[in-house]
Amino acid sequence: MALAVRGLTKTYRAGFTAVRDLDLVIADGAFFGLLGPNGAGKTTLIGAVCNLLRPTAGEIRVFGHDHGSREARRLVGLAEQDVTLDRFIDAEEMLVFQAGYYGLSRRDAWKRARELLDQFDLSAKAKSRRSELSGGMQRRLLLARALVHQPRLLILDEPTAGADVELRAELWSYIRRLHGAGTTVLLTTHYLEEAEALCDEIAVLRDGAIVARGSADALRERFDARDIGELYLRVLESARTTAAA
Amino acid sequence: MSAVAPHPEAGAFRAARSPFLWLLEREIVRFLKLWRFALVGQVLSALLFVLVFGIALAGRIDAVGGVPYKRFILPGLVVQAVFTVGFVNGTTSLFEARHDGYINAVLASPLRWWEINLALVVGSIVREVIVGAGVLALAGPFVGLGFSRPLVAVGALVALLVTGAQVGVLAGAYARSLDDIYSIESLAVLPLGFLSGIFYSVDRLPGVWRTLTHLDPLFYFVEAARIGVLGTGDISAGVALAVAGGIAAALTAWSLLVFRSASTLKP
Numbered sequence: 001m002a003l004a005v006r007g008l009t010k011t012y013r014a015g016f017t018a019v020r021d022l023d024l025v026i027a028d029g030a031f032f033g034l035l036g037p038n039g040a041g042k043t044t045l046i047g048a049v050c051n052l053l054r055p056t057a058g059e060i061r062v063f064g065h066d067h068g069s070r071e072a073r074r075l076v077g078l079a080e081q082d083v084t085l086d087r088f089i090d091a092e093e094m095l096v097f098q099a100g101y102y103g104l105s106r107r108d109a110w111k112r113a114r115e116l117l118d119q120f121d122l123s124a125k126a127k128s129r130r131s132e133l134s135g136g137m138q139r140r141l142l143l144a145r146a147l148v149h150q151p152r153l154l155i156l157d158e159p160t161a162g163a164d165v166e167l168r169a170e171l172w173s174y175i176r177r178l179h180g181a182g183t184t185v186l187l188t189t190h191y192l193e194e195a196e197a198l199c200d201e202i203a204v205l206r207d208g209a210i211v212a213r214g215s216a217d218a219l220r221e222r223f224d225a226r227d228i229g230e231l232y233l234r235v236l237e238s239a240r241t242t243a244a245a
Numbered sequence: 246m247s248a249v250a251p252h253p254e255a256g257a258f259r260a261a262r263s264p265f266l267w268l269l270e271r272e273i274v275r276f277l278k279l280w281r282f283a284l285v286g287q288v289l290s291a292l293l294f295v296l297v298f299g300i301a302l303a304g305r306i307d308a309v310g311g312v313p314y315k316r317f318i319l320p321g322l323v324v325q326a327v328f329t330v331g332f333v334n335g336t337t338s339l340f341e342a343r344h345d346g347y348i349n350a351v352l353a354s355p356l357r358w359w360e361i362n363l364a365l366v367v368g369s370i371v372r373e374v375i376v377g378a379g380v381l382a383l384a385g386p387f388v389g390l391g392f393s394r395p396l397v398a399v400g401a402l403v404a405l406l407v408t409g410a411q412v413g414v415l416a417g418a419y420a421r422s423l424d425d426i427y428s429i430e431s432l433a434v435l436p437l438g439f440l441s442g443i444f445y446s447v448d449r450l451p452g453v454w455r456t457l458t459h460l461d462p463l464f465y466f467v468e469a470a471r472i473g474v475l476g477t478g479d480i481s482a483g484v485a486l487a488v489a490g491g492i493a494a495a496l497t498a499w500s501l502l503v504f505r506s507a508s509t510l511k512p
Contacts, residue, residue: 012512050353053512070258070355078353084346088275100267101354103260109267145350 001064002028002153002184003049008058010044010208018044019208021058026186028063028152031179033199034188035232041208042188043081046157050078062153074102077151079142081158081188085130091141092117092126095148102149116144119174136167143171147178154178155186160194172198192228204235211239258355265360268351272368276334283334283372288379291326295319295384298444309446312475315388320470321443322384324401327377328409328463332434334369335413336426343417348510362414362504366497369410377402391474397482398473404489405466411496418500418509441467447479465489 003026011017019041026032034042047053049060049067065072086094095113104112117123120140125133133141143159156175160168175198179185189195195202196216203213212219212235216228223238225231276283298306299315306314342348351361381390392398420426441463447455458464469485472478478485503509 047512050349051511052349052352054507070357071256073353073355074258076353078349080346080349082346084349086271086347086350087341087345088278089271093271093274097267097271098350098354100262100270101264101351101356103258103262103264103355105261108261 002026002030002062003186004061005045005049006059008045008048008060009056010048010053011056017208019048022209024203024210026184029182029184031185031198031200032187033195033202034186034205035192035195035202036205037236040205042205043157044208045205046078046155046186046188050076050155074149075152076155077146077149077153078155079146079157079159081161083130083138083142085138085141085145087130090127090129091122091133094141095145098145099148104149112148116148120144135162136164139163139167139171143174151183153184153186157188158190159187160189160191168194192232196228204232204239206236206239207243211235260355264354264356265364268356268361268364269367272338272364273371275338276368276372284375284379287326287330287376288383291322291376291380292383294322295380295387299384300387310477312477313388316475317471318444319384319388319390320474321441321467323377323380324405324463324467324470325438325441325443326380327373327405328412328438328466329434330376331369331373331406331409332413332416332430334372335365335410335415336417336420336429338368339365339414339417340420340423340426343510352510358504358507359501362500365414366407366410366500369413370406373406373409393476394473394482397469397486400486401466401469401473401489404486404493405470407493408466408489408496411493411500415496415500415503418503437461437463440464442479443467462488462492465492
């Protein structure tokens with residue numbers, strides 16, 4: 001298993017429970033999509049997996065390792081929804097230092113940074129800081145940073161948010177190739193067609209719990225939906241009805 | 246976007262170069278990129294105090310305990326400069342990392358909590374040393390610098406470097422807004438500096454002011470530094486070093502607890 005989450009609960013200091021007793025297993029090599037409205041718990045789940053918050057309860061294992069271990073952390077790459085780029089250093093340094101945090105030698109870190117700048121068409125902006133990059137460039141740099149240590153599990157939180165059509169197509173193509181090369185991908189998105197186009201399996205999250213899971217085709221059949229948009233609305237409606245009952 | 250790299254082998258984490266050293270290097274690179282403010286500006290501020298108080302006004306101010314005024318104030322000015330630099334470095338580095346979210350890239354990596362704390366603290370100390378050395382190198386020739394009790398001076402310096410760095414890191418860990426940081430700086434750091442006996446001997450103060458100065462933690466760092474440089478002070482070297490060392494140790498313990506629990510770094 002690439003990711004095994006059992007009984008995960010996260011209650012924030014203010015008392016809000018974002019994720020409640022959540023179980024989720026993602027197979028090695030899967031392309032898994034996580035859908036849900038704002039506040040459903042997607043980013044909280046990702047934050048818990050990546051050690052960015054303190055779970056209230058539950059267990060998380062990454063390729064069999066406890067998610068807090070160094071072994072687990074080196075296997076996960078995260079591209080966040082927000083543009084969380086270091087404001088003080090340039091694009092190339094960002095990748096070099098990030099590679100260093102994962103234990104690469106100085107020579108390998110610089111080599112890997114240049115490879116990624118080249119792959120993401122950012123070589124001309126290697127010496128530019130965050131504020132000097134366009135939104136699309138920042139988005140590409142975030143993905144490059146997530147890949148600098150060649151993770152086996154890549155977590156993409158709204159990777160194409162704000163991207164234009166051309167960039168979105170490029171990112172889709174690149175992510176597909178990563179998946180083809182054996183990378184397990186966990187994707188959250190608000191673009192339903194993106195989830196349908198890319199993911200083998202989809203789960204819908206609502207109020208911190210998974211309310212439906214399966215392939216897009218299987219879910220459409222189960223909820224008698226014509227397309228992914230209708231499916232999404234029916235799943236949420238069904239969950240609302242069940243919760244109210 | 247072309248080639249896709251293969252995955253590394255799974256298994257125990259092994260680093261070709263310590264992630265701690267990488268984070269420390271990033272901390273140093275960060276302030277070197279801001280050298281005009283981070284280094285030159287800080288040295289210049291302290292130097293201006295030396296020039297105005299120690300040289301321009303020296304003729305109108307009596308010697309303190311037989312020590313020329315410009316020599317008397319230099320140890321305290323270095324203490325204030327180093328402490329302020331430590332505070333500013335820790336707060337800007339950690340607060341900005343939390344505020345902009347790029348601390349997540351560090352927290353998600355194999356870096357351990359104590360490595361993150363140590364890199365931030367050592368990074369601040371490097372900046373403190375550069376600024377402190379700059380002030381001494383430029384002001385020393387004007388005032389005639391020497392170390393009467395070198396061991397006391399070294400002890401005072403170590404305690405001061407650690408304290409300044411840890412205060413900055415703690416403020417950076419707890420601050421929720423820039424307003425918090427500016428408030429701490431103007432309502433705590435600045436008054437503590439001016440009331441720490443940099444510009445006067447505590448023996449010359451009336452009762453209440455003397456008591457207030459003794460309650461100021463920075464007073465013990467100023468006294469320890471002054472005894473190390475001039476050989477004389479208002480309290481004994483043992484008391485000054487014990488209090489300064491105790492403050493440094495307590496702040497370090499607090500800082501380590503904050504990073505271990507991650508209570509302010511992770512929701």
